[in-house]
Amino acid sequence: MAKGMMIVDGQRVNFDGEKNVLSVIRKAGIEMPTFCYYSDLSVYGACRMCVVEDEKTGKIDASCSMEPRDGMRISTNSARLLKHRRVILELLLASHNCNCTTCEKSGHCRLQELAQQFGVRRIRFPDTREHYEIDSSSPAVLRDPNKCILCGDCVRVCEEMQGMGILNFAYRGSNLQVMPAFDRKLAETKCVSCGQCAAVCTTGAITVKNQIGEAWRAIHDPSKRVVIQIAPAVRVAVGEAFGFPAGENVLDRLVTALKLMGVDEVYDTTFGADFTTIAESEEFLERLKNGGPFPMFTSCCPAWVKYLENENPKYLKNISTCKSPMEMVGAIFRDKYAAKDAVDGRTTYHIAIMPCTAKKMEAARPEFIHDGRPDVDLVLTTHEVIDMMQETGIQLGELELESPDLPFGLGSGAAVIYGTSGGVAEAVVRHCLPDKSKNALREISILGLRGDAPIKEASVTIGDTELKLAVVNGLANAKKLLKEIDEGKKFYHLIEVMTCQGGCVGGAGQPYGLKKSKEKRGDGLHLSDNAAMFKRAERNPVVAQMMAEYGEERCHELLHVSYTNK
Template identity: 70%
Template sequence: MAKGIMYIDGQRVPFDGEKNVLAVIRKAGIDMPTFCYYSELSVYGACRMCVVEDERGKIDASCSMEPRDGMVIRTNTARLLKHRRMILELMLSSHCRDCTTCEKNGSCRLQELALRFGVRHVRFKDTRPHYEIDTSSPAIVRDPNKCILCGDCIRVCEEMQGMGILNFAHRGSDLVVCPAFDRKLGETNCISCGQCAAACPTGAITIFNEIGRGWRALHDPKKRVVFQIAPAVRVAVGEAFGLEPGVNAINKLVSALKMMGADEVYDTTFGADLTVMEEADEFLERLKKGGPFPMFTSCCPAWVKYVEEERPHFLKNISTCKSPMEMFAAVLKDQYARKDEEDGRTTYHIAIMPCTAKKMEAKRPEFQHDGKPDVDLVLTTQEIIMMIKESGIRFAELEGESPDLPFGMGTGAATIFGTTGGVAEAVARRVVEDKSKNTLQAIQFSGIRGSETIRAVTLPVGDRALRIAVVHGLVNAQKLLDDIESGQEYFDLVEVMTCKTGCVGGAGQPYGLIPVKQQRAEGLYEADRTALIKRSERNPIVTKLLEGALKGRTHQLLHVEYKRPDKA
């Protein structure tokens, strides 16, 4: 990898293997503006905001330049400032400028840079056509009128998820980002992962905001509002209030929700423990019957949607276990049915999730009973942050309180569900016969944890060695499926997370690059380290429920069979 010395604005800056000049500039402490540069994606070089000027006065985009020893560049000349202001003015001229009512108000990159570079007037007329806002998706909203044509969403969808739902269409001033044949998102095979919304620098693609429904429920005296909080949420929600990424803020979040009017607040780790118990039993049953293998995890709704739409021949391999969110919801609604009759209130169940695809999952007919959903509303981490801020709660100063019982108790195994490898590790803790502390450590250091996009480990179970794979990022899952189909790879159990790093990197979380997501994952591992109970089968409330109220009813309440959607 290239090494050397560059001179940036007169500053001597060493480089050692940086991807491009832009990375070296940022290493030097200069906040170079960009729209289309996303370090985890291929270099596009379209926005031209990151241009620099060399000794000869030549201007080029720093994101597409390789660093060279002895290179001399300027990043802040009068010519470059004029150039950047012109780009911003042109973008604003063709942009829907309803900033105060935009979902991205306050977090819009275009708004931020226009303010930073002092763009106060737009001299040019908007010649682009007006487009209809696309609200056909259950998870995300697309407003082409706010698109700056940076291409981030296109590359995320293609390079990270391998879906290719979005692309450029038409030419010149009619250029637009849209699905093929100008279809709506709801008419495509979009899996609702929301990573396009996470990458979008403006309000062109946003999470489907359902805060209004949440407030209406909280203010309705006829509703008993019950929350569940997913593992990944607790290590990210505090970032919006000055806490470091990875700080476990679940107790503060419980306090905030109670102040906002919640009747009861539970922990999704309870549902995750149920999932571990059921998934492990299903896996052991498959071992007895000889398959079908591999068994794929079913916790990620975007992954399940992908298999239904693109690889239906693998549906038989997907675990029949509902996700922790849906298991929890089914048990909650079942257990609260009599309570609703007694006090004349209706239980309204809100799930706080790191994932936009959970909005889609909650609306699936498989997760409804008598025409009513088990999860009435899914709010992302971003949405609950907005509600806390709207309430004026000083989140960082809250004392905090524990989730309510009986469904507020979870184990360390359930907590790590929020990061890549967590589900597989939790199931492994359940199925291995040796339950000693040394075995826990052996599983932990087997390679099941880590940041590699595809990881394979072998663990002994009984008289056989189990092959387990962990994959995150849907494009990597597709590669693994190809290898399994071709016979190049064989696995007994495969954990799939659509989003890179797992749920901690879900599109409903506050924006963060890989290092931030890794801090969140470490926060979950720390919670596991300090947990009194490490294995799901040792959760006394889960055990009591399975041996009591759910006995003989687990298949009805906790399992589902996925089928290819009817395209007719």
């Protein structure tokens, strides 16, 4: 990496290892406008918003694709550059569906933000665009080609982070579009519904499917009892929209807010995660006893399960038969509320608040539908719940604290960290290790399972067996690991896979945030784990009592599922 000094708008700026001039400019405290630059993806250099002027040669070039050189003198805001950016914005707006006030991305749209920043108040160019059909076939996201500005972020995140390549550029010149191959609908592809395309989309061209209307109808229906479960990653992200720092746990405020909105009962998905930990650990120990099959893959991430079904079905025998925490809670609620519904004549309507768009797809899977109704009636993302609170005028910071309702509101620290990469694997290790001391917990925490590295490896000894563990986030990284396993280069007993960067804290249903925000959310979950009343799933008294009451056969019926080649 280059090292040296350059002059940016007359200011001396040292650089050491920055990969491009754009990074050096930002280091100098100047926020350059971009559409197509995303630091975790390859450099594309298409939007030309980040262009700078070389003061020596007068040449204009994109700073994102320019390597810093010692002695460079550049300008970022000359009259020529400002005019250039305004014209780009006008041209983009001229070929854009500007129904901004009703757009799902309004207030979070990069095009809207930059048009306001650069004072673009009128568009001199005629609208010559064609109108394309909106693709609403996916259970998780909605694609509106009329709002696409061809920045390519969705194409690159799908290919580079997820290794899927569902979206790509098609046609040429003024007919250029981003779409699935052969103009298919998303539902006709092998899309896993991770929603990362929507998370990086700079406009409203790809958005998470909005189901707020369905939630309000249920809440306002007197014949329905609305019960909600809240996933671990939600509590450390929802506050960001109300001025709380990323990573601050606002679960107790969120419970109060939901009750004010008319929800009858609010529970914690960590309750279901404790069920998952115990069931998955027992399955893992049984595999150790019987010699496999290994590796055993975690099954909490529905996008990962969908990928195996679509692309690598030979590994379906390796995936844990445990349902995800959300679906375990769904099955338990279906069982527990049936008698109550019969007595009071109401219908229990179950909503799950999740950080994940793929959970919308999971809730609609036939395996989780019984007697014509899904175990989880509706999945709302963190973002949708934020919109609902803002619609009702709720100020989260002004609310009193209220804990989730009992008995389904109690979870362990091990359950809380399900929301961050490495959390599921760590919870299983905590349960399986015979040493239950505080010192053992500290040793587990430094095994190497934590953090947001793409692939993490660790080993731990149980009895006479040294267990090899891996934690992966991002499907592209998972595919890389599977290839090494296929080639005999790697062997593991347990592999945790999460599709999103950093785990569920980086889910596509979370508030739009950079990598730093995701890291802080993960840190917040670990702080909540530290403060938890008990750290291991088996210490949860409600879960222990219910498992004893159900018995082995009924537990297996409620908590397990099998997946097949799709």
